[in-house]
Amino acid sequence: MKKRFKLTDLDCANCAAKMETAIKKLPGVNDAAVNFMAQKLTVDADDARFDDIMGQIVAVCKKIEPDCVINL
Amino acid sequence: MSKLSKNEQKMLWRILIAAALLIAVRLAVAFWVPDSATSLVVTLAYLVPYAVIGWDVMWRAIRNIAHGQVFDENFLMALATVGAFATGEYAEAVFVMLFYQVGELFQDYAVGKSRASISALMDIRPDYANVEKDGVLTETDPEEVTVGDIIVVKPGERIPLDGVIVEGASALDTAALTGESAPRDVKAGDDILSGCVNQTGLLRIRVAKPYGESTVARILDLVENASEKKAASENFITKFARYYTPCVVLAAVALAFIPPIFVGDFTDWFHRALIFLVISCPCALVISVPLSFFGGIGGASKCGILVKGSSYLEQLAKTSTVVFDKTGTLTKGTFSVTAVHPEEGYTATQLLTSAALAESYSDHPISLSLKGACKEPLDPSRVTDVEEIAGHGVRAKIDGREVCVGNSRLMERESVKWLPCEKPGTIVHVTIGGFYAGHIVISDEVKPDAAAAIADLKANGVKKVVMLTGDTKEVAASVAQTLGVDEFHAELLPADKVDLAEKLLAGKPDGTNLAFVGDGINDAPVLTRADIGIAMGAMGADAAIEAADIVLMDDQPSKIATAMRISRKTLRIVYQNIVFALGVKAVVLVLGALGMANMWLAVFADVGVAFIAILNATRALRVKEFR
Numbered sequence: 001m002k003k004r005f006k007l008t009d010l011d012c013a014n015c016a017a018k019m020e021t022a023i024k025k026l027p028g029v030n031d032a033a034v035n036f037m038a039q040k041l042t043v044d045a046d047d048a049r050f051d052d053i054m055g056q057i058v059a060v061c062k063k064i065e066p067d068c069v070i071n072l
Numbered sequence: 073m074s075k076l077s078k079n080e081q082k083m084l085w086r087i088l089i090a091a092a093l094l095i096a097v098r099l100a101v102a103f104w105v106p107d108s109a110t111s112l113v114v115t116l117a118y119l120v121p122y123a124v125i126g127w128d129v130m131w132r133a134i135r136n137i138a139h140g141q142v143f144d145e146n147f148l149m150a151l152a153t154v155g156a157f158a159t160g161e162y163a164e165a166v167f168v169m170l171f172y173q174v175g176e177l178f179q180d181y182a183v184g185k186s187r188a189s190i191s192a193l194m195d196i197r198p199d200y201a202n203v204e205k206d207g208v209l210t211e212t213d214p215e216e217v218t219v220g221d222i223i224v225v226k227p228g229e230r231i232p233l234d235g236v237i238v239e240g241a242s243a244l245d246t247a248a249l250t251g252e253s254a255p256r257d258v259k260a261g262d263d264i265l266s267g268c269v270n271q272t273g274l275l276r277i278r279v280a281k282p283y284g285e286s287t288v289a290r291i292l293d294l295v296e297n298a299s300e301k302k303a304a305s306e307n308f309i310t311k312f313a314r315y316y317t318p319c320v321v322l323a324a325v326a327l328a329f330i331p332p333i334f335v336g337d338f339t340d341w342f343h344r345a346l347i348f349l350v351i352s353c354p355c356a357l358v359i360s361v362p363l364s365f366f367g368g369i370g371g372a373s374k375c376g377i378l379v380k381g382s383s384y385l386e387q388l389a390k391t392s393t394v395v396f397d398k399t400g401t402l403t404k405g406t407f408s409v410t411a412v413h414p415e416e417g418y419t420a421t422q423l424l425t426s427a428a429l430a431e432s433y434s435d436h437p438i439s440l441s442l443k444g445a446c447k448e449p450l451d452p453s454r455v456t457d458v459e460e461i462a463g464h465g466v467r468a469k470i471d472g473r474e475v476c477v478g479n480s481r482l483m484e485r486e487s488v489k490w491l492p493c494e495k496p497g498t499i500v501h502v503t504i505g506g507f508y509a510g511h512i513v514i515s516d517e518v519k520p521d522a523a524a525a526i527a528d529l530k531a532n533g534v535k536k537v538v539m540l541t542g543d544t545k546e547v548a549a550s551v552a553q554t555l556g557v558d559e560f561h562a563e564l565l566p567a568d569k570v571d572l573a574e575k576l577l578a579g580k581p582d583g584t585n586l587a588f589v590g591d592g593i594n595d596a597p598v599l600t601r602a603d604i605g606i607a608m609g610a611m612g613a614d615a616a617i618e619a620a621d622i623v624l625m626d627d628q629p630s631k632i633a634t635a636m637r638i639s640r641k642t643l644r645i646v647y648q649n650i651v652f653a654l655g656v657k658a659v660v661l662v663l664g665a666l667g668m669a670n671m672w673l674a675v676f677a678d679v680g681v682a683f684i685a686i687l688n689a690t691r692a693l694r695v696k697e698f699r
Contacts, residue, residue: 011180013359014145017310033302036359037187037366063139 002044006071010039015065022060028053041070076181083177087170090125094166097121111160118162126153126169143317145353152349156671159339159346168350168675175679179359182686186367186693196248196267196288198232204276214283221279225270233266234286235277242273249287250376250626267291290617291378291609291625301381302362305646309361313354320352320661327665340667347664350674351657356682360649360689367692368642374695376625377635378609384621387604388639392584394534394632395576397569397598398541398548400591400608401629402525402555403516407437409445411495414510421447423510427502429455430468430477438498441514461485465500476503483508496550515547521630523555528633530556532640535584538576540569566594573598589632591616606632642692649685656681 010016016036023032023043031044045053058070076084097117126149133150141147149172156165200211202224209224214232217223222238225231231244243255246268255271258264264277266288283289328345332338365382372379379385399405412420428446431439432455443450458468464485465478476486483490483501488508493499497515501508519525526537539560541548548562561572573588580586588595588602596619599605607620608627617623624631660677663669 012145012355013362014310014313014354017313017358018141020310021314035362037183037362039187064141066135066139 001047001050002042003050005041005043007034007039007041008069008071010034010036010065010068012065015068018064019061019068022064023057026053026056026060029057032057077184080177080180080184083173083180086124087173087177090121090166090170090173093121093124094118094163094170098163115157115162118157118166122153122157122166122169125166125173126150129169129172143321143352145355148317148321148349148353152346152671155342155346155349159343161343161671164671168671171675171679175356175682178683179355179686182690183359183363186363186370186690189370189693196230197292198230198266198288201232202226202229214286217279217283219279219282223277223279225275225277227270227272227274229270231264231266231268231270231275231277232286232288233277233279233283234281235264235279237262237264237275238278239276240274242275243271245269245271246626249291301383303365303382303386303646305386305643305650306361306365306382309357309650313358316357317352317354320348323661324348324352343671344664344667347669347671347674348661350671351660351664351677353678356678356685357650357653359682360653360685361646363686363689364642364645364649364692367689368638368645371642371693371695372635372638375631375634375638377631377638378623378625379635380621380623384604385639385642387585388587388622388636389643390583390585391534391587391604391636393536393538393576393580393586394529395538395540395573395586395588395598395602396557396629397588397590397595398539398543398551399516400627401589402522402539403518403551405516405591407441407498407514407516409441409512410497410515411493411513412510413491413493413513415491415508418504418509422504423502423512425450426470426475426504426509427477427500427512429470430458430466430475433458434460434466438500438514442500442512473505474503475505477501496544496547498544498547516543518551518554519627519629521628525629525631525633526556528630529636532633532636534636535581540564540572542566566597569595570597570601573601577602587632589629590620591627595619638695645688645692649688652688653681653685
């Protein structure tokens with residue numbers, strides 16, 4: 001399943017790249033893209049565990065860029 | 073200068089206050105504080121502007137270290153400035169932090185501005201629709217309007233949903249969809265696309281599609297979800313940044329501790345290492361590339377070209393082969409009667425009317441064009457005993473006389489002697505009462521800009537232009553010749569097109585791309601298979617638009633060359649930025665290691681380069697020259 005989320009306060013392009021790399025490494029995530037210019041996150045992950053995975057994604061992003069909020 | 077956001081205003085004030093404090097402290101130290109004052113007092117004095125400008129950087133640095141983010145630019149700036157403080161370079165420390173914040177502010181502003189200019193471009197979302205029910209107008213959310221409703225659009229309003237005009241005539245501004253500035257005249261009976269602005273007259277429209285399927289919703293969806301596919305240069309720079317920062321930081325550590333072992337003078341080497349830390353910040357590099365692509369995509373959409381991701385914009389520049397599916401791309405895709413050749417004893421009108429009547433029950437494009445060519449109204453009650461013969465044509469009785477309308481195979485079947493025609497196109501033969509009455513030529517019109525489009529593609533470095541079509545060889549040959557196409561393949565079935573595309577893909581020069589231009593549902597597999605799929609937007613089938621990487625909103629093939637030019641310009645800007653940013657950083661790193669650079673130069677290499685790269689990137693948004 002592929003879903004898109006809007007990001008608020010994503011202020012730094014390098015953090016966006018770091019977030020993308022970190023999200024891609026999470027188990028269950030097939031693909032992910034963080035678009036700094038459009039302030040959007042696209043996640044392609046396992047259907048069954050999607051909410052669980054999203055929880056992990058939020059945690060990972062919080063670590064890298066605490067100011068950035070994923071609007072679930 | 074447009075308005076700053078609240079946060080940006082706050083930052084601006086902080087910068088101004090810190091700058092004023094820094095000057096005050098500097099002057100005070102120079103003229104007022106006696107030499108006898110302890111360095112502690114001076115340090116404390118400089119700490120005031122430093123705290124004003126740098127507290128958030130320090131805070132984020134500490135917080136991120138707690139999260140295990142070591143090579144974070146906040147941390148690097150904090151470390152560099154604290155180091156400068158430790159070595160007694162107070163003014164320099166404050167100034168570096170100050171300049172860093174100015175750079176950040178500018179970056180925010182520039183990024184915000186280019187974002188805003190693109191969302192303004194995409195400001196085609198209609199807010200309401202005036203639905204007419206029992207003579208009363210109500211403002212309704214476009215999503216709640218149902219198919220078949222009548223909506224009224226006043227002059228100056230945006231068309232909220234796709235539909236058909238039932239009453240009224242007007243000029244439409246289609247610029248938001250197509251980039252075309254000339255207004256388009258529409259009248260009752262015309263199809264109308266959402267997103268256009270009604271300029272002159274009142275229009276009553278019958279809604280044909282729900283909001284979600286209307287043009288405007290589809291375009292917004294395309295644009296908002298663009299650029300998931302990142303360009304190779306974009307990936308390169310983020311990957312580069314991943315290694316760049318740790319490497320430079322390690323180099324800084326080495327610089328601080330190894331040379332002093334041999335030559336001594338720890339403070340000097342430590343100071344050189346701090347310069348490395350300032351230069352090691354990756355953001356300037358990382359921001360300028362996506363910003364350029366974003367600008368390029370935005371600029372292209374100003375011209376009515378929707379690009380679904382930066383990688384396609386990048387690949388377009390390397391296109392060597394362009395394959396067109398003829399109908400709907402190079403030709404209009406609407407068939408019309410181009411010649412009527414009656415035999416002796418029959419008139420052109422008689423021939424056309426008979427053919428149109430016999431075909432009057434069919435919705436086939438050929439039947440429609442026959443009907444369209446008849447000037448007088450047709451009376452279907454004259455037609456009886458209609459019999460469709462698949463792959464051949466139609467046999468029917470008109471006013472009791474037998475009429476056969478169809479291709480040469482039908483004539484063979486009816487054992488009628490038929491005459492070939494010298495004109496290219498679909499030939500419709502007609503017999504009346506068992507005798508050959510003549511034939512009608514139906515063909516597709518070539519788009520007015522098609523020949524120029526192909527010449528322009530060649531001028532832009534495309535080596536081979538290929539045309540594929542399901543049409544007959546004669547038609548294909550004549551179109552290919554008028555347009556200057558290098559190669560054509562005719563009488564293809566949809567599956568053949570995929571095979572041919574595969575062959576062409578295998579045959580193209582290495583390192584170049586093949587673009588396929590199509591509009592039909594059956595083109596979707598090839599659009600996906602090609603390196604770059606280009607769909608015609610206004611007329612194209614939804615499936616084709618879905619499968620394509622680039623959509624041309626106004627269906628003009630000449631826009632492909634425009635897109636290539638925008639692609640080249642964007643790439644040029646991207647490369648300029650990469651080379652410039654890396655070059656300056658490399659030079660300053662070398663100078664820093666040799667002790668020939670100071671922190672002021674380093675902070676320029678970081679923030680100043682970002683500043684210039686961003687300014688350069690915003691050029692990608694400007695496309696006036698291409699329109």
